Amino acid sequence: MSKFIVSPKKGVPFVSVEAMAALIHEHGVEQTITELTLALEKDFARWEAFEKISRIASHSKDGAIELMPITDGDMYACKYVNGHPINTKRDLQTVAAFGVLSDVDTGYPILLTEMCILTALRTAATSALVAKHCARQDAETLALIGNGAQSEFQALGMKAVVGISKVRLYDVDPAASKKVVENLADSGLDITICNSAEEAVEGADIITTCTADKKNATILRDDMIKKGMYLNAIGGDCPGKTELDANILRRADHVIVEFEPQTRIEGDIQQLEPDFSVTEFHHVVKGNKAIRSTADNVVVFDGVGFASEDFTALVYLRNLIEEKQRYDVLDVITQQKDPKNLFSVVKGARQDSAVEAFDVLANA
Amino acid sequence: MSKFIVSPKKGVPFVSVEAMAALIHEHGVEQTITELTLALEKDFARWEAFEKISRIASHSKDGAIELMPITDGDMYACKYVNGHPINTKRDLQTVAAFGVLSDVDTGYPILLTEMCILTALRTAATSALVAKHCARQDAETLALIGNGAQSEFQALGMKAVVGISKVRLYDVDPAASKKVVENLADSGLDITICNSAEEAVEGADIITTCTADKKNATILRDDMIKKGMYLNAIGGDCPGKTELDANILRRADHVIVEFEPQTRIEGDIQQLEPDFSVTEFHHVVKGNKAIRSTADNVVVFDGVGFASEDFTALVYLRNLIEEKQRYDVLDVITQQKDPKNLFSVVKGARQDSAVEAFDVLANA
Numbered sequence: 179m180s181k182f183i184v185s186p187k188k189g190v191p192f193v194s195v196e197a198m199a200a201l202i203h204e205h206g207v208e209q210t211i212t213e214l215t216l217a218l219e220k221d222f223a224r225w226e227a228f229e230k231i232s233r234i235a236s237h238s239k240d241g242a243i244e245l246m247p248i249t250d251g252d253m254y255a256c257k258y259v260n261g262h263p264i265n266t267k268r269d270l271q272t273v274a275a276f277g278v279l280s281d282v283d284t285g286y287p288i289l290l291t292e293m294c295i296l297t298a299l300r301t302a303a304t305s306a307l308v309a310k311h312c313a314r315q316d317a318e319t320l321a322l323i324g325n326g327a328q329s330e331f332q333a334l335g336m337k338a339v340v341g342i343s344k345v346r347l348y349d350v351d352p353a354a355s356k357k358v359v360e361n362l363a364d365s366g367l368d369i370t371i372c373n374s375a376e377e378a379v380e381g382a383d384i385i386t387t388c389t390a391d392k393k394n395a396t397i398l399r400d401d402m403i404k405k406g407m408y409l410n411a412i413g414g415d416c417p418g419k420t421e422l423d424a425n426i427l428r429r430a431d432h433v434i435v436e437f438e439p440q441t442r443i444e445g446d447i448q449q450l451e452p453d454f455s456v457t458e459f460h461h462v463v464k465g466n467k468a469i470r471s472t473a474d475n476v477v478v479f480d481g482v483g484f485a486s487e488d489f490t491a492l493v494y495l496r497n498l499i500e501e502k503q504r505y506d507v508l509d510v511i512t513q514q515k516d517p518k519n520l521f522s523v524v525k526g527a528r529q530d531s532a533v534e535a536f537d538v539l540a541n542a
Numbered sequence: 543m544s545k546f547i548v549s550p551k552k553g554v555p556f557v558s559v560e561a562m563a564a565l566i567h568e569h570g571v572e573q574t575i576t577e578l579t580l581a582l583e584k585d586f587a588r589w590e591a592f593e594k595i596s597r598i599a600s601h602s603k604d605g606a607i608e609l610m611p612i613t614d615g616d617m618y619a620c621k622y623v624n625g626h627p628i629n630t631k632r633d634l635q636t637v638a639a640f641g642v643l644s645d646v647d648t649g650y651p652i653l654l655t656e657m658c659i660l661t662a663l664r665t666a667a668t669s670a671l672v673a674k675h676c677a678r679q680d681a682e683t684l685a686l687i688g689n690g691a692q693s694e695f696q697a698l699g700m701k702a703v704v705g706i707s708k709v710r711l712y713d714v715d716p717a718a719s720k721k722v723v724e725n726l727a728d729s730g731l732d733i734t735i736c737n738s739a740e741e742a743v744e745g746a747d748i749i750t751t752c753t754a755d756k757k758n759a760t761i762l763r764d765d766m767i768k769k770g771m772y773l774n775a776i777g778g779d780c781p782g783k784t785e786l787d788a789n790i791l792r793r794a795d796h797v798i799v800e801f802e803p804q805t806r807i808e809g810d811i812q813q814l815e816p817d818f819s820v821t822e823f824h825h826v827v828k829g830n831k832a833i834r835s836t837a838d839n840v841v842v843f844d845g846v847g848f849a850s851e852d853f854t855a856l857v858y859l860r861n862l863i864e865e866k867q868r869y870d871v872l873d874v875i876t877q878q879k880d881p882k883n884l885f886s887v888v889k890g891a892r893q894d895s896a897v898e899a900f901d902v903l904a905n906a
Contacts (some may be wrong), residue, residue: 203889234598243644243646250608269879284626284638286624286634521725
């Protein structure tokens with residue numbers, strides 16, 4: 179049994195968007211990302227404990243729907259996530275996600291949650307963690323190219339965990355950059371809006387590319403990359419969706435990936451030969467591989483997002499809501515007295531209850 | 543866009559256990575299974591429209607957690623389902639399931655629902671549909687071996703769709719059989735509890751095996767099977783879990799499966815050579831293959847449950863709740879005004895709202 183003590187008979191703990199927003203607002207975005215970074219580091223250090231598969235994607239004309247299952251033998255996590263860059267033109271999210279955490283021993287869900295916000299947090303935490311290990315220790319300026327839904331989380335993560343103090347923004351949509359400036363007005367970060375990607379990367383120690391178009395783009399050209407730069411390239415994350423000039427990858431001293439089989443399919447390295455040398459990040463965490471031998475090294479993190487990061491985030495959230503005793507309980511698994519008597523649930527149902535306001539949620 | 547008109551901005555329609563029980567109680571189990579059978583028949587007839595993969599299973603000591611994704615290019619469905627036979631000893635369900643139906647065009651969920659009850663209904667409907675096509679037309683007696691959570695649904699499906707009027711029950715747990723008798727007291731079925739599987743199959747036209755042990759069992763021996771019998775073998779559904787004497791499969795005139803690649807791994811035919819001849823059911827629905835050339839044929843349905851059946855059930859349910867205007871709406875996808883401004887959801891959250899009773903559900 180997992181360590182969580184809520185009886186599966188009592189329903190499934192549930193975190194709605196509103197509950198997540200309030201929880202993170204109170205706990206603090208930087209605090210949450212910092213704690214997540216520590217949790218991620220611990221889970222990357224026990225990489226072998228996880229049963230790992232590439233995510234299962236169903237591609238359509240304008241997007242993809244993906245499942246990201248993983249287990250450590252004690253708990254099982256799965257995220258449902260789409261990626262539809264076209265959605266912003268419809269006033270919808272590019273990414274709409276929810277997730278489940280389950281107890282392997284019983285197979286019962288022990289958490290259902292929104293994962294739009296949680297994914298932004300875990301992606302920012304992963305970016306910050308990899309940067310902490312692979313960027314220059316004295317990094318202080320972040321170029322943030324692509325100022326969509328993830329950007330504020332990315333900037334705050336790099337501030338809290340890596341210590342950057344300046345942010346240079348660029349987006350093809352100026353309103354997106356303006357939104358970041360407004361959202362981060364009280365963050366203590368020194369923020370500049372730039373007119374081009376070239377201008378944004380001037381003097382940057384860390385460059386985050388976080389664009390959403392489903393195409394092979396060249397957000398960064400090779401000539402824009404200077405000695406010692408660290409690239410956090412997280413927008414190229416599905417087949418046919420890349421952000422970097424292939425020459426950047428070729429001349430980088432190290433290309434860091436999460437789970438190599440998945441990144442070969444989805445990452446910027448899909449542009450390169452299948453045996454192009456990369457380093458899985460868990461080796462870096464475990465100290466098996468020195469990445470920054472000199473301050474001049476160019477290092478690229480070809481981040482696509484891996485299921486283990488969602489696992490870490492779901493376990494972290496499950497702990498957080500238990501610690502704060504703040505969650506609802508969702509009536510989504512039958513709980514009749516005799517498990518073999520499923521029929522009794524239907525037979526004994528009140529005929530009128532489907533039209534009432536259901537008591538499907540009860541505060542813990 | 544799918545035909546469902548609820549705006550994704552309004553949240554995700556949700557069917558709780560209580561709502562499902564009330565809905566099915568009112569609509570009627572036999573009526574629901576009958577309608578589901580028609581929907582299944584239509585979807586099996588357009589088999590080629592589906593992007594099909596075997597379910598993705600994560601096995602552990604006492605069970606499995608599985609994902610069953612599928613799409614027809616218009617909608618996408620995925621069921622989360624476990625199978626832990628040991629759970630009944632812990633007063634928990636063997637199977638706890640929930641599912642999602644999504645719009646492929648936007649990637650947004652358009653239904654989240656309990657699937658413990660829905661799975662029992664779709665499994666009964668699938669069994670009834672295959673039997674309608676493959677059992678003798680004059681079948682009137684059903685032997686039901688294994689009287690757990692699925693049994694009442696199975697019996698009512700065979701009554702409503704195939705026209706059986708007599709049921710002979712057997713289970714190693716006599717209380718389970720007694721429960722079926724009590725639950726079906728008003729069903730109009732003539733029900734007998736038997737002392738052995740041998741006794742139960744005497745005079746049966748259709749034999750349903752629906753046992754749960756995760757092992758290679760022999761619920762039916764070859765000598766128990768007479769001319770003209772139809773076997774609905776649905777309990778053997780994962781690697782190392784079978785119910786039939788292999789000789790029954792060898793001497794059957796036809797062995798029907800749902801999706802051959804998955805059944806090779808999970809079905810009773812896992813006991814046989816990989817090229818053992820089977821017939822995918824969609825061929826039968828489409829009239830490509832005559833199954834019952836004489837009344838003496840022995841036909842086996844090696845049913846394991848396939849994702850397309852859940853797809854059908856989810857679309858059926860989505861239609862039903864829309865028609866009856868009976869569902870809740872779950873706050874699980876962020877809905878802020880500017881899709882790129884995800885940060886605003888956290889920034890603007892009310893600090894105290896996480897401790898209140900959330901308004902995560904609103905009746906439609």
